[in-house]
Amino acid sequence: MPAIQPRVFGIAGRSGSGKTTLIEAMLPLFTAMGLRVNVIKHSHHDLELEPPRKDSARFRQAGAQEVMVASPYRFAIVHELRGRPEPPLAEQVARLAPADLTLVEGFKHEAIARLEVYRPANGTEPLHTEPDSGFVAVAAPEDALLDTPLPRLPLDQPQAVAQFICQYLQLPVRA
Template sequence: MTKVFGIVGFSGSGKTTLTEQLIACFAARGLRVNAIKHSHHDFELEAPGKDSARFRSAGAAEVLIASPYRFAIVRELRGDTEPTLAEQLARLSPADLTLVEGFKHDPIPKLEVWRAGTGKPQLFPDDANIVAVASDAPVESTLPLLDLNDAGAIADFITHHLALDPHADR
């Protein structure tokens, strides 16, 4: 079973940059890593007017675009309920770890990325699933405080917290 770990925080705190760095750290350690990014905004994977976008515009419920390099499936919700994190995780291929950016209210172990400069409150006092805080400033907390600028140390923390084994048989 894939282990799941969340990266949460307010916009502008550095979640995406940290998640990208963590993916690189874990991949360099030989782990297979998946990532889920939650967005509150609409997004396009292919420019309007291109083939798969035209198929979706015509009414296709799902479009798969494939090449020798990658494939993507785009499902139009068309008013249906957004799938839960558990439903999204079930769609992914097996991996050693799935990093989840967003889905901050889901009951998974999470790291809060917090910067005083955002002017936003800290999340950890109200979320028992936050197991550590990564920041570039001192934070008063009984949780482990990690240096936001040291992705390797944060990867070590996640590895230990989830008991990940980079040498496990795949």
């Protein structure tokens, strides 16, 4: 299994905490810093990326292991696991184009540095208190009552979170 590179950083949290919103807000900030960023989002649901009657879906249903759909604007590769186990995160990262940073949403049990997006108002327990969780910081609303030894970042300030990630990973910011 290939080793996960230090440029991988996780964003984790309970459902509805704002993980996707935070990543979406940080992406243009990282781009403005001159960084190339990939994102891997883990899903527990079956992925339907094309309507069932489209040619690409028909190829998969007929037994193709991978189907690429290409256009002048983007391309996508759909790889069928066909009962094989889900590949580990390191293998997924290796499939991506080279980047300065790969943000990972989910994959809570992989051995990577991660930040928890935490909203006490959701009424759920934090994840960063679990042993060996890999959390290096917590992003929470500024008015949230939260007792943690980890660095605490303001959730409504994606620039501060992005800067923390860059500093933590010692990323070469070019802008």
